[in-house]
Amino acid sequence: MEIEQFVAEGLGDASYLVSAGGLAAVVDPQRDIRPFVAAAAARNVRISFVFETHVHNDYLSGGRELAALGAQVVAPRAANLEFPHLGISDAEEISFGGVTLRGMAAPGHTYEHTAYLAVDERGETRGAFTGGALLMAAAGRSDLLGPDHTEELLRLQWETAHRLRHALPPEGAVMPTHGAGSFCSSAGACSERMGPASVEDLRNPALASQSYEAFRAIQLASPSPIPGYYQYMGPINRRGPAVFGQPPQPALIAADTIERLRAEGVAVIDARRRIDFASGYVPGSIAIEDDGSLLAYTSWIVPFNAPLALITYDQAQADRLAVDLFRIGYERVRGYLPFAAWGAGGRQTGTVERVRPAEVAGALASNDRPVLDVRFSNEQDALPLPGSLRRPIDQIHTWIADAPDGAVLVCASGYRATIAASLLLARGRNVQVCVDGGVADVLTAT
Numbered sequence: 042m043e044i045e046q047f048v049a050e051g052l053g054d055a056s057y058l059v060s061a062g063g064l065a066a067v068v069d070p071q072r073d074i075r076p077f078v079a080a081a082a083a084r085n086v087r088i089s090f091v092f093e094t095h096v097h098n099d100y101l102s103g104g105r106e107l108a109a110l111g112a113q114v115v116a117p118r119a120a121n122l123e124f125p126h127l128g129i130s131d132a133e134e135i136s137f138g139g140v141t142l143r144g145m146a147a148p149g150h151t152y153e154h155t156a157y158l159a160v161d162e163r164g165e166t167r168g169a170f171t172g173g174a175l176l177m178a179a180a181g182r183s184d185l186l187g188p189d190h191t192e193e194l195l196r197l198q199w200e201t202a203h204r205l206r207h208a209l210p211p212e213g214a215v216m217p218t219h220g221a222g223s224f225c226s227s228a229g230a231c232s233e234r235m236g237p238a239s240v241e242d243l244r245n246p247a248l249a250s251q252s253y254e255a256f257r258a259i260q261l262a263s264p265s266p267i268p269g270y271y272q273y274m275g276p277i278n279r280r281g282p283a284v285f286g287q288p289p290q291p292a293l294i295a296a297d298t299i300e301r302l303r304a305e306g307v308a309v310i311d312a313r314r315r316i317d318f319a320s321g322y323v324p325g326s327i328a329i330e331d332d333g334s335l336l337a338y339t340s341w342i343v344p345f346n347a348p349l350a351l352i353t354y355d356q357a358q359a360d361r362l363a364v365d366l367f368r369i370g371y372e373r374v375r376g377y378l379p380f381a382a383w384g385a386g387g388r389q390t391g392t393v394e395r396v397r398p399a400e401v402a403g404a405l406a407s408n409d410r411p412v413l414d415v416r417f418s419n420e421q422d423a424l425p426l427p428g429s430l431r432r433p434i435d436q437i438h439t440w441i442a443d444a445p446d447g448a449v450l451v452c453a454s455g456y457r458a459t460i461a462a463s464l465l466l467a468r469g470r471n472v473q474v475c476v477d478g479g480v481a482d483v484l485t486a487t
Contacts, residue, residue, distance in 0.1 A: 042140045042161040043084070044168075044216070047076050048234060051336055051365040052100055053222025055234050057170060058088075059159065062138025066090035067112070068157065068170045069218040070103035072368045073288050077107070088112050089137055094147075094172025094218060095154040096120050098185050098271045099225045100368050101282040109284050117144075119153035124281035129155065145208060147174040149198025150181035150225070152190075156205055159216075168214030168235075174201050176217040179230035180247040180256075184264060185271065191261075199256050202247035211239035222333045224268050227260050263419045266435040270340035270369050277370060288367040291351065291359050294376035296383050299323060302350050302375060308343045311352040312362055313380060315459040319393035319476050323383055326352055328463040330456055331362065336369050338460055341435045346370050351377040393462060394473045398482035401452050401475050405429065405487070410473075411445040415453040415461040416480060426452075426480050434461055447471065454479040 043060045049071050057068040058080050065086040067077050081088050091104045093116040104114045105124060115135055118128030129135065131146035139162045147156040150173030157170040173181030180202060183194035209215070216235045219225040229246065242248050250256040294302075303309055303325045311318050312331040322328065329338050331353075343349055349366075351374060353359045359377035366374060384390060396404075404412055405428040414421060414429040421431050432440050434457045441464060449465065451458045452475040462474035475483070 042159065042167060044159070044214075045080055046216070046234060047071070047080075048220075049100070049365075049368065050222070050333060052368060053220050053226065053333065054100060054218050055216075055220060056218070057216060059140070059142070060084050060086045060138070061140040061162065063087065064089045064138035066092055066137060066142065067103075067107060068092045069094055069097070069172060070107060072101045072103045072106065072282065073364050074103040074106045075287075077103075078110070090115055090135060092135075092142060092157055092170065093117070093120070094156060094170060095151045096122075096275050096278050098274045099219070099223060099268070101274060101370055102278050105281050105284050106286070109286070117153040117155040120279065122279055122281070131155075142170075145169070145205070147172070147201045147205060149174055149183055149194055149201045151186065152194070154201075158208060166208070166210060166213055168216050169205055169209055170216050170218075171205060172218045173225055174198065174217075175205050175215050175241065175245065175247060176219055176226055177215070177221070177231050177233045177236060178241070178244045179227045180245070180260065181219055181225055182227050183260065185225065185267060195257055195260060196253065198260075199247060199253045202245070206238055206242070206248055209238040211237065213238045215241055224265055224271070224337060229259070263423065265419065266417050266433070268337040268340045269435075270336070270345055273345050273370060282370075285367075288364045289372060289374065291363045291374045292376040293356065294350065294378055296378060296386055296388060298376065299350060299352075299378050299383070307375060308347065308349040309352060310339065310343070310349055311380070311463070312358065313352065313354060315455055315476055317380075318459060318463070319395055319474070321380075321384065321390040321392060322463070323352055323380070324389060324391045325467045326463065327467065328459045330459070331358065332456070334456070335362070336365055338434070338457075339366070339371070340369065341437065342460070342464070343371075346372060348373040348375050350375045352380050352383070353377050355379055391466065393459070393466070393476065395476045396450060396473045398475060398478040399486040401450060401483045402486040404450050405483075410448045410450055412450045412452060413444070413461065414480065415451060415457050424480060424484070426483065432461070437461060437464060441465065441468070444470065448473065451475065452480060452483060
């Protein structure tokens with residue numbers, strides 16, 4: 042048995058190719074299946090199965106894409122998928138190439154959640170594909186289905202973690218889907234993507250906590266917001282995402298086209314570094330810097346699957362971002378424009394007035410202009426910024442129309458402050474932004 046991991050950095054999630062005896066299976070495939078197909082070809086194996094641990098809330102599955110190439114989709118029976126698949130329940134097994142994946146009911150992240158024990162050719166348990174159950178130094182969130190389900194799912198997650206641990210030898214690999222960077226992961230997930238169960242005994246709150254109550258307190262201590270697109274993923278995955286064969290590739294478009302699209306109300310996302318955006322940007326564009334959080338912030342700003350265009354450095358960046366957006370159901374990228382092409386035509390560019398943390402502290406002390414704190418609510422609760430106006434970035438559509446008149450100063454982290462500032466600038470507001478530094482720096486300078 043050979044196991045290869047594939048990480049979608051923009052989502053913080055992992056998929057796995059399990060190969061044996063000329064056959065292979067993919068566990069929790071991302072929608073862009075090209076890496077799995079290429080790896081299978083390199084190993085000279087045929088992908089015969091797809092195993093889903095649960096109905097995903099944070100990305101569209103590539104299961105149907107692989108099924109179109111001949112694979113059999115295996116999913117928890119209770120998931121009630123609406124397209125052809127093989128349902129599996131606790132203790133049921135699927136074998137291929139001399140190895141076996143054994144289903145193990147693992148509710149907690151979702152009700153139908155199922156882990157898969159990987160049993161090799163010698164009958165030894167090599168590890169478990171734990172999906173959103175047991176993660177690296179953390180457990181999957183149990184609040185994504187709403188407050189009416191959180192308590193029950195938390196208790197199930199605690200019980201699942203211990204069942205999984207008892208099913209694994211100390212050296213058995215914990216191979217989760219969700220990890221650092223995923224909003225499906227609870228706080229505390231580390232950067233590692235897989236590792237031995239014995240390590241999790243010592244550091245994972247689901248295993249190391251002395252009681253369920255202690256685990257519950259850790260899980261609920263600092264709830265992160267839920268990205269806007271999550272509400273659409275489950276229904277689409279249950280119904281079955283549309284099969285494309287290949288992710289759409291964005292076309293190079295002219296600067297005049299960008300202007301026309303903006304006039305039509307199409308969102309123009311500038312994915313360059315925020316420092317570069319501040320130095321010069323296409324008027325009306327939205328700054329969402331290309332990093333591991335771009336997808337979540339895009340979904341809080343741009344309605345689900347609404348058309349959008351990209352401002353990038355080059356084609357390679359545009360192609361990669363279009364694939365990432367495709368993973369979460371944004372299929373209508375109208376094209377991209379390298380920023381250099383905008384400036385080459387002598388067109389007007391905007392600039393952002395930048396301030397340092399000490400200036401933010403001064404504005405709070407003098408009360409001469411409003412300071413908007415656009416961090417998430419849980420961060421504002423944990424580390425208040427006295428004198429500021431709490432305006433969480435994930436709720437921006439509820440407050441931006443009523444932002445204070447006159448000049449405003451925006452802070453949070455530089456990343457989020459720049460996003461909010463760009464949206465205010467697009468509305469013609471007078472904005473200063475703390476691009477470098479965050480609230481902790483402001484408090485230090487106070």
